[in-house]
Amino acid sequence: MIINIEGLEFGYSSVPILKDVTVTMRGPRFISILGPNGVGKSTLIHCINKILSPTVGTVIIDDRNVKDISIKEMAKMVGYVPYSANDTFPLTVVDTVLMGRHPHSHRGTLDSDLDIVYETLDMLGILDLAMRSFNELSAGQHQKVMLARGLAQEPKVLLLDEPTSNLDVRHQLEVAKMLKRLSRVKEILVIMICHDINIAAKYSDEIILLHGGTVFDVGTPKEVITRQNLEVVYGVDAKVIDDEGVPHVILRDSIQEKKQLEAGVTVPETRDTATEAI
Amino acid sequence: MSSADEACGEGTAKDRMKEEYRKYTFRKVLFMLACIVCLVILFGYSLTLGSHEIDFFTVFTTLWDHITGVSYDIGTPEWTNDFLVWEDRLPREVIAIIAGVGLAIGGAAMQSVVKNPLADPYTTGISSGAVLGVTAALALGITAGSISGNYGIVANAFLFGMIPTVVTILVSRISKTSPATIILAGVAMSYLFNAMSTLILISSEAGKIQEAFLWQIGTLQWTTWDDFPMMFIIVAVGSVVLAFTSKQLNILTMGDESAKSLGLNADNYRLMVLVVLSLMTSAVVSFIGIIGFLGLVSPHIVRMIIGSDNKYVIPAAAIFGALFLLTADLIARTVIEPGELPVGVVMSFIGGPMFLILILKSKKGVW
Numbered sequence: 001m002i003i004n005i006e007g008l009e010f011g012y013s014s015v016p017i018l019k020d021v022t023v024t025m026r027g028p029r030f031i032s033i034l035g036p037n038g039v040g041k042s043t044l045i046h047c048i049n050k051i052l053s054p055t056v057g058t059v060i061i062d063d064r065n066v067k068d069i070s071i072k073e074m075a076k077m078v079g080y081v082p083y084s085a086n087d088t089f090p091l092t093v094v095d096t097v098l099m100g101r102h103p104h105s106h107r108g109t110l111d112s113d114l115d116i117v118y119e120t121l122d123m124l125g126i127l128d129l130a131m132r133s134f135n136e137l138s139a140g141q142h143q144k145v146m147l148a149r150g151l152a153q154e155p156k157v158l159l160l161d162e163p164t165s166n167l168d169v170r171h172q173l174e175v176a177k178m179l180k181r182l183s184r185v186k187e188i189l190v191i192m193i194c195h196d197i198n199i200a201a202k203y204s205d206e207i208i209l210l211h212g213g214t215v216f217d218v219g220t221p222k223e224v225i226t227r228q229n230l231e232v233v234y235g236v237d238a239k240v241i242d243d244e245g246v247p248h249v250i251l252r253d254s255i256q257e258k259k260q261l262e263a264g265v266t267v268p269e270t271r272d273t274a275t276e277a278i
Numbered sequence: 279m280s281s282a283d284e285a286c287g288e289g290t291a292k293d294r295m296k297e298e299y300r301k302y303t304f305r306k307v308l309f310m311l312a313c314i315v316c317l318v319i320l321f322g323y324s325l326t327l328g329s330h331e332i333d334f335f336t337v338f339t340t341l342w343d344h345i346t347g348v349s350y351d352i353g354t355p356e357w358t359n360d361f362l363v364w365e366d367r368l369p370r371e372v373i374a375i376i377a378g379v380g381l382a383i384g385g386a387a388m389q390s391v392v393k394n395p396l397a398d399p400y401t402t403g404i405s406s407g408a409v410l411g412v413t414a415a416l417a418l419g420i421t422a423g424s425i426s427g428n429y430g431i432v433a434n435a436f437l438f439g440m441i442p443t444v445v446t447i448l449v450s451r452i453s454k455t456s457p458a459t460i461i462l463a464g465v466a467m468s469y470l471f472n473a474m475s476t477l478i479l480i481s482s483e484a485g486k487i488q489e490a491f492l493w494q495i496g497t498l499q500w501t502t503w504d505d506f507p508m509m510f511i512i513v514a515v516g517s518v519v520l521a522f523t524s525k526q527l528n529i530l531t532m533g534d535e536s537a538k539s540l541g542l543n544a545d546n547y548r549l550m551v552l553v554v555l556s557l558m559t560s561a562v563v564s565f566i567g568i569i570g571f572l573g574l575v576s577p578h579i580v581r582m583i584i585g586s587d588n589k590y591v592i593p594a595a596a597i598f599g600a601l602f603l604l605t606a607d608l609i610a611r612t613v614i615e616p617g618e619l620p621v622g623v624v625m626s627f628i629g630g631p632m633f634l635i636l637i638l639k640s641k642k643g644v645w
Contacts, residue, residue, distance in 0.1 A: 051538050075541030086533045088393050089586035094299055099529055103541035114299065118292045130295050131302060133585070153540070 001027045001062050001156045001189050003048060008057035010043050017043045019213040021057070025206075027157065027189025030180045032200035034224075035210030036234055041193045042083070044210070045159045048191075049078040061157070075103035079155035081146045083162050090135035093145050097121065100152030120148045123185075124178065140171035147175070151182070158182070160192040164199055172196060176203040197249045201225045209233055221247055231255065306584040306594070313597040320604050321375070325367050327611065332359050340364075365503075373501040373509065373565070374607050374621075375600040378572065380513040380562045382599020384555040385573025386580075386591050387520050390527045391551050392446060396461050398573035399559040403442030403467035405570070406475075408563040409494055411438030413475045416490055417482040428508055428564070435560035442467045443556045447548070496567035496622025498607050505565045512561035516554045517596060524588040527551070531588075569603065569622050571629025576602055578636050 008021040017040040025031055033041050046052040048059055050071055059066045061077065069077070079100070091099075094117055101113045121127045126144050129137065134145065143163055150158055160179070164172040176192075180203045183190040194200040200207060201221040209217040209224050211233040217224045225247040230238045237258060239250045325337040332340070340356075340363045350357035385398035392402070399405050411434035442464065449463045475494070479487050520527070526547055529537045537544040562569075576599040577591060584590050603621070606628060610621040 046535075049539055051535055071538055071543060072541035075539060078539070080535070080539030082533065082535050082539070085536060086393055086531060088395060089390060089528075089531045089581070089588075091528065091587050092302070092585065094295070095528075095587055099532070099540060102525065102529060105525070111296070114296050115292070118295050121295075122291075127291065127295070131298050 002060075003157065003189070004058075004060040005044075005048070006058050006060070008044075008047060008059065009055045010040070010047055010052060011055055017213055018047070018054075021210075021213075021215055023208060023215050023218060025189060025191060025208075028183050028187040029205045030183040030190045030192075030203060031206045031208060032192050032194045032204040033208045033210065034194060034197060034200055034233075035216075039210045040213050041210060042161055045080075045161065045191060045193060048157075049080055049159055050074050051080075072103055075153060077156050079150035079153040079158045081143075081150040081158070081160040081163055083165070085134075085142070085146055087135040090133045092131050092133060093121070093126070093129045093137075093148075094131065096134050096145055097148045097152050100149040103153060116152055116154070117148075120151045123151075124148050139166045140168070140175075143167060143171070143175060147178075151186070155188065157189045157191065160190070162193050162195060164192075164194060164196060172199055176200075179203070180205075197225060197230075201247050201249070225249060303590075306587075306590040309584050310590070310594050310597055313594065313601055317375075317597060317601045317604070320601065320608070321371055324371050324604060324608055324611075325363055327608075328362065328367060330358070330362060332363065337363060341368075369503045369506060370498050370501050370607070371604065373505055374498055374603045376506075376509050376513050377498075377562045377566055377569065378576075378600035378603030379517060379596040380509075380558045380599075381569060381573040382576035382595040382602070383517050383520055383592055384559050385599075386577035386588065386595040387527065387551050387555045388573070389577055390531045390588055391548050392460050393531055393533075394460055395578065396574070397446075397464070398577075399439075399555065400568065400570045400573055401461050402446045402464035403471060404439045404556055404559050405563055405568045406468040406471035407442045408435035408439040408560045409568060410471045410475045410478075411435040411560070412564050413478050413490060413494075414438070417478050417486055428505075432508060432512075432561055432564045435564045436557055438471070439556045439560045439563070440553075442471070443552050447552065492620060493567045495620040496569040496625065497620040498566055498610075499618065499620070501566065509561050509565050513558055516558040517592075519554050520551065521592045521596075523547070523551075524592045527588040527592075531586075567620075567622060569625050571625055571633060572599055572603060572606075575629050575632050575636070 003025040005021055005023050005025075008018055009016065010018040021040075021044065033044065035041050043052060047054045048061075048066070050066055050069070053067070061069070066074070094114070097117045097120060098113055101116065118127075121130060124144050124147060126141065126148065129141060129145070134142070137145065143166075147160070147163065150160070158179075163175050163179070167175065176194075176199050179190050179192060182188065183205075192200075204221055206219065207217075207221050207224040208215060209229060216233055217229055222245075225240060227238060227240050230236055230240070230249065235255045237252045237255055239252060240247050241250065242248070322334050322337050325341075326332050326334055336359060340359050344360055344364050350360060381399065388397045388399060388402060389395055391397075412431055415431045415434045445463060445467060446460060449460055479490055482490075526542055529540050529542050530544060530547060530551075532540075534544040537547075559573075577595040580591055580594045580598050584594055603625070606624045607621045609628075610619045610624045613619060613624070
């Protein structure tokens with residue numbers, strides 16, 4: 001499957017978020033989208049699965065413009081794991097994952113849907129949680145159940161909005177590793193938004209680095225995670241070392257603060273002017 | 279372990295999960311069946327009570343005979359029983375059941391739509407809006423499109439009830455963060471609408487004031503078969519629509535992003551649900567006035583027992599709501615002698631403290 005994004009622009013009521021994003025994602029593969037807060041990472045993946053419609057530009061999935069795909073059809077092709085899920089009225093884990101079968105509801109029985117739920121829970125190693133209530137789970141378990149719901153959609157593309165946030169280091173590693181495995185086993189295109197550069201670099205096949213509302217760099221972790229890129233995009237001074245062929249980032253300082261210290265005066269607050277000056 | 283054993287082990291684990299899931303479903307069905315049994319017993323018992331006592335089994339044989347078309351000579355004891363049960367007592371019990379079903383389902387759906395366990399047609403101001411509509415129709419003769427009779431009153435109640443509904447949608451859009459905001463907005467609107475209703479009443483004739491006042495509190499005292507058809511049709515259609523889309527209601531509670539990514543058009547569905555439940559509430563309020571807390575407490579209690587899956591919460595809340603209102607009405611009829619209390623007052627006396635207990639007992643703060 002191929003997702004072709006061309007000249008994508010999006011703005012919330014005249015405030016532009018994404019400007020001229022052009023990128024191609026090809027699966028099966030595990031891709032991470034990196035970039036600072038507010039750069040438009042979530043907006044970008046929401047434009048892929050029609051939660052938002054782009055102002056300008058096109059998103060094409062396997063030769064079909066997403067404009068011409070109904071949201072029900074979209075739900076069969078593209079799974080989505082949100083940043084957080086509302087659990088005011090919690091269901092059991094089985095019922096929560098069963099929701100992922102909704103786009104396919106015209107075919108299949110409860111029994112065959114339960115088979116799929118079983119397989120998904122088994123694969124993610126959370127079978128023991130099956131009859132637990134969703135709101136009783138820990139953050140890591142929560143995340144895995146949401147992942148299971150996305151997988152129960154049997155999608156060709158799986159989008160995840162910060163699946164590793166709120167997790168401790170072990171769960172971060174587990175979830176990222178699982179996503180990589182899924183892209184291989186299920187032969188799907190997995191696209192995740194991530195804030196942890198090292199996690200993304202360790203497991204991703206490809207990294208898309210966003211900056212200023214557009215794609216700054218695309219490539220393998222080794223190509224994208226460089227000292228220069230981190231300096232421009234995140235405004236940090238970092239050391240990138242090689243850990244068995246994978247780039248590993250050691251953060252040193254925020255460039256703005258470093259400058260402040262060196263100059264001994266206050267620099268204007270906006271990070272953009274600071275990074276553009278470099 | 280050989281691969282055959284593994285496959286076998288996996289098979290049993292899968293069967294175990296399915297078995298457990300079925301048991302879980304069975305428990306929910308069992309709860310509903312238990313509620314239905316209680317409802318039938320209470321229904322029969324209510325029909326025995328009155329100026330002339332008729333025993334429990336005679337009630338059911340009389341009902342059966344009436345349905346199968348047995349006729350009696352005027353003046354015989356059987357004829358008296360038939361008249362008392364069918365014309366005097368039955369309308370009241372049937373209306374109580376329909377109202378209980380309508381309000382409880384309305385509450386369950388409303389709570390899911392705005393993702394707030396404290397929402398119901400009463401707390402979000404829909405009932406007060408509907409009351410204003412009815413008051414305007416009764417006291418001033420203003421009806422939507424000048425439709426006369428019951429239809430005009432219900433149409434009015436619906437139109438005025440839609441105002442708080444629309445405001446609730448807008449408020450839940452604007453401030454996604456606080457569930458309290460929705461309720462507080464509802465309370466604010468209730469005050470506004472109540473004030474307008476009062477204003478209309480104090481400027482109308484004295485005779486109408488008492489009638490309208492008693493009706494506002496909520497009473498089943500003056501119900502007749504004439505009230506039945508319209509209320510029944512609206513509540514029945516609304517209940518069926520909501521029960522059949524309960525899966526979508528579950529998806530909606532996960533949030534709009536999740537709903538869309540699962541192929542549900544959240545905006546359209548939410549609007550449909552709100553229109554349906556406003557219509558149901560309006561139909562109930564038009565005929566029997568405001569019955570508070572029923573729509574709030576019934577789904578709460580049901581969820582505590584069978585969990586939050588709307589596929590079961592909707593029907594279970596319906597049965598439980600009917601049971602609840604029937605009980606309250608039974609108390610209203612029997613607690614003082616002679617005469618009776620308005621059922622709305624009894625409901626507030628039971629529902630108020632119950633609501634307080636639910637708030638205090640809930641594990642997670644909803645505010």
